Amino acid sequence: MKRIVVALAMAAALMLGLAGGAAAAEPIKIGAFFALSGPAAGIGTPTKLVAQMVVDKINKEGGVGGRPIELVTADTESDPTKAVMALKKFLAVDKVVAVVGPTSTDEGMAVKKQVEAAKVPTVMTVGGDPVIMVGKIGEMDFGTADYVFKAPQRSSTAVQKVLGYLKAKGLTKVALLTASDGFGRDGLRWLTKLAPEFGVTIAGQEQFNPSDVDMKSQLTKLAAAEPQAIVCWTIGDAGAIVSKNHHALGLKAPLVQCHGLPGLRYLQLAGEAAEGDLMPATKLMAWQELPDSDPQKAVIAEFVRLYNDEYKYGAQYPLNTHSGYAWDAIYLIVKAIGQAGTDPAKLKEAIENTKGYVGVSGVYNLSPQDHNGLGVDSMVMLEVKGGKFAMVK
Numbered sequence: 001m002k003r004i005v006v007a008l009a010m011a012a013a014l015m016l017g018l019a020g021g022a023a024a025a026e027p028i029k030i031g032a033f034f035a036l037s038g039p040a041a042g043i044g045t046p047t048k049l050v051a052q053m054v055v056d057k058i059n060k061e062g063g064v065g066g067r068p069i070e071l072v073t074a075d076t077e078s079d080p081t082k083a084v085m086a087l088k089k090f091l092a093v094d095k096v097v098a099v100v101g102p103t104s105t106d107e108g109m110a111v112k113k114q115v116e117a118a119k120v121p122t123v124m125t126v127g128g129d130p131v132i133m134v135g136k137i138g139e140m141d142f143g144t145a146d147y148v149f150k151a152p153q154r155s156s157t158a159v160q161k162v163l164g165y166l167k168a169k170g171l172t173k174v175a176l177l178t179a180s181d182g183f184g185r186d187g188l189r190w191l192t193k194l195a196p197e198f199g200v201t202i203a204g205q206e207q208f209n210p211s212d213v214d215m216k217s218q219l220t221k222l223a224a225a226e227p228q229a230i231v232c233w234t235i236g237d238a239g240a241i242v243s244k245n246h247h248a249l250g251l252k253a254p255l256v257q258c259h260g261l262p263g264l265r266y267l268q269l270a271g272e273a274a275e276g277d278l279m280p281a282t283k284l285m286a287w288q289e290l291p292d293s294d295p296q297k298a299v300i301a302e303f304v305r306l307y308n309d310e311y312k313y314g315a316q317y318p319l320n321t322h323s324g325y326a327w328d329a330i331y332l333i334v335k336a337i338g339q340a341g342t343d344p345a346k347l348k349e350a351i352e353n354t355k356g357y358v359g360v361s362g363v364y365n366l367s368p369q370d371h372n373g374l375g376v377d378s379m380v381m382l383e384v385k386g387g388k389f390a391m392v393k
Contacts, residue, residue: 027070028063028097028342030055030333031090032326034125035103038078039211039236042265044103046317047125048073051100051326053311058330064337069330076102080110087111091118097342100329101125105182108150116144121336121348123329124150125322127235127260128186132371147348149371151329151361152322153282153379155183155233157372158259159190161280161379163198165392166229166256175204175227175253177218177242179234184210187233187258203227210238216245227253235260240269247273254278262382262389263320274384278392281321281382282361286391295358303327303360324360331359332366 032051035044052071059068072094074086083102090096091114098121102108105128112131115122124131132150133142166174176191178184184207195202203225206218219242222230230253232242239261246255247270257266257279267274283290287300303324308314335357336350352371357364362378381392 025067027068028337029070029072029094030330031072031074031087031094031096031099031101033074033076033083033086033090033099033101034326035078035107036075038076040078040103042236043322044076044078046313046320047101047103047322047326049311049313049317050307050323051330053306053313054327054330057306058334064334069334072096076107078104078107080104080107083107083111084114087114091120096120097337097344098122098333098347100326100333105130105186108148109182112145112148113143115147119147119344119348121147121333121344121351122149123332123351124148125152125325125329126150126183127152127155127258128183129155129190130182130186145371147344149329149332149351149366151325151332151359151372153259153361153374154372155186155258156190156194157374157376158280158379159187159194160198160376161259161381162231162256163191163194163200164376165278165280165381166200167198171228171254172198172200173203173226173228174200174256175206175222175225175230176202177206177208177215177222177230177232179210179238180207181210181234183235183260184233191231191233208234208238210234210236212238213241214245215242216249219245219249219251223249223251223253229254229256231256231258233258237265237269240266240274243270243277244273259321259379261321263322264318265320267384267387267389272387275387277384279382280379281389282324282378283380284319284324284360285321285382285389286380289391295363296360299358300324300360328357328359328361328364332357332364 034048055071076083105126108126108131132145178188204222259280262281262285290297340346340350354366362374364373366373382389
């Protein structure tokens, strides 16, 4: 009888040990939704690949406290409504502890209220500021953003980089050409608001639909105001069209694009017309020019090695300024999970108190008041020279 009791006790202990091991190995689910189809797929698809790449890296290094990260992905189809549907599935079915994405500002704004209501920490990979803006500003009510963060630089930060450059070059009379979508409107908002602080005068403003295939009429109207520079705010192929139109019209005022365009596709589509075009960008786009003392250089070098050499994504999706956003978004979440666990409130608090995280896109220092954490010094100005991007010294 004694032997039977001992055997049963040993079996029970073994079962408990196995159960404990299983619990310890239970994956931590993170939702990741991007535009894998539709107009924004050229940005969303490689972003998803990077998200999986960084999760693979984290898991190979032991995960978080011995638990692997499981990336639950969804395609927003470049559609704000589909983004909302994907988020609802993440929450109701997949039971994710945090979310990364989506791709566009319009998608981000579509899911913002749901994120806040569900209190699920979400680090967005969108360019526009509205997703982390709060309260009523003018006629716009941005609601709350307690659980919303974003990895890319704020539009306002990129605008400050552009205006600072223009001021330094004595180009203080500028014209604005902006897309009519959420990202373009956000750029226009900050350009007009911040220009006076830099002594810059807005000589004219024109808009276009991101799907337009010719913007010569808008550029011609702007040229009549004789600006010293033309600033364009859009993402995607429209930026290259503006560059080609600017070149075809023989406009002398330099063209300054936004931070969403630096990448090989822009160079390929615009061709020779892009020569001399200027734009702010993450340091990723000129990382080899960085001094060895820059803390980002080693991080970016490892990112580029994985992306191009190990995973070979660069053959189909050459690196661009968007490439590092998912890497940084996931690391912000994972590092916070390692500190605070997966309780939503504690996780949110840990993310917003991140200090000194050296990422691909910058060195992040967040706070309860700043859910981005990147400053103007995280960006560089680029100029197209000889068909390549070069850092403006």
